[in-house]
Amino acid sequence: MRRLGTIFSPYPHPPEDLRDAVVAAEAAGLAELWMWEDCFRQSAYAVAGAALAWTERLRIGVGISPLPLRNIAATAMEIATLERMFPGRLLPGLGHGVQSWMAQVGARPASPLTLMTEHLPALRALLAGERVSTEGRYVRLRDVALDWPPASAPRVYAAAEGPRTLRLAGAVADGVVLDSRHTPDELAAMIALVRDGRAEAGREGSADVVAYVVTAFGDDAAARAAAALGDAASREDASERALAGSRDAVAEQAEAFYAAGVDDLVLLPTPDAVLAPFFTAAAEVARRVGAQGVGA
Secondary structure (H helix, E strand, O other): OOEEEEEOOOOOOOHHHHHHHHHHHHHHOOOEEEEOOOOOOOOHHHHHHHHHHHOOOOEEEEEEEEHHHOOHHHHHHHHHHHHHHOOOOEEEEEEOOOHHHHHHOOOOOOOHHHHHHHHHHHHHHHHOOOOEEEEOOOOEEEEEOOOOOOOOOOOOEEEOOOHHHHHHHHHHOOEEEEOOOOOHHHHHHHHHHHHHHHHHOOOOOOOEEEEEEEEEEOOOHHHHHHHHHHHHHHOOOHHHHEEEEOHHHHHHHHHHHHHOOOOEEEEEEOOOOOHHHHHHHHHHHHHHHOOOOOOO
16 A cells, blocks of 8 residues: 655754654654664664654654664664564665765775675564574674564665665665655666566565655745755756645645555655644645555
């Protein structure tokens, strides 16, 4: 079933804005609120834990935390702890991270693809309660198992952009997080690569596809969305790269993204958006497109 959520961005919002935002998102009836870990702004799992504790039904997506920043055992413990405390409400995602930031902290891998190849299958195994031993280039585990694994392992998402990472995400993750500023046709091509990677790996079922899309509501929505698109606003197909206008218009435009193969459409507010009314409008769009609501 199609889903729709929105985002609490670490720019321009500091951590102390989070509580009001998550309470407003749940009160509006939204199903999901996503966030990410930007160096050097906020911790993914501290923020996710607080958001889960301040709400009762809202699902919290981490899209994403950078793979190189933490040892895999630490990441597994963070996710497992939150999943046990708030079952079924955490959507953990991981990705390469911004390589210049990874270099700043001495964590930039020579091969981000190799790191993802080693990390995500081992992480999924640990979260499934398995005992893992592996000796890779980056991931080395010797008879490691979580004492408190989740009762049911959450889906693990991978962020992906280029063709090789998209295929890899299909092969080693349960879902994929696709960034904003893409047209529905571009997303459809990306999703096809994810599906190819999953099929080539011999995995059954389909990957859960999460896609961010810049969104603005109101009379000046098109101009605000264009400003948020940056360089992409100069392209002839710029209007296809964002959702803008009234709630009815945004709901109508959203259909193209679902038709492209997106399972979970996540509305990204423009930096100037006031979050509470944006969340209210996003929840109305969710109802109009027939997306899952809070607690579904």
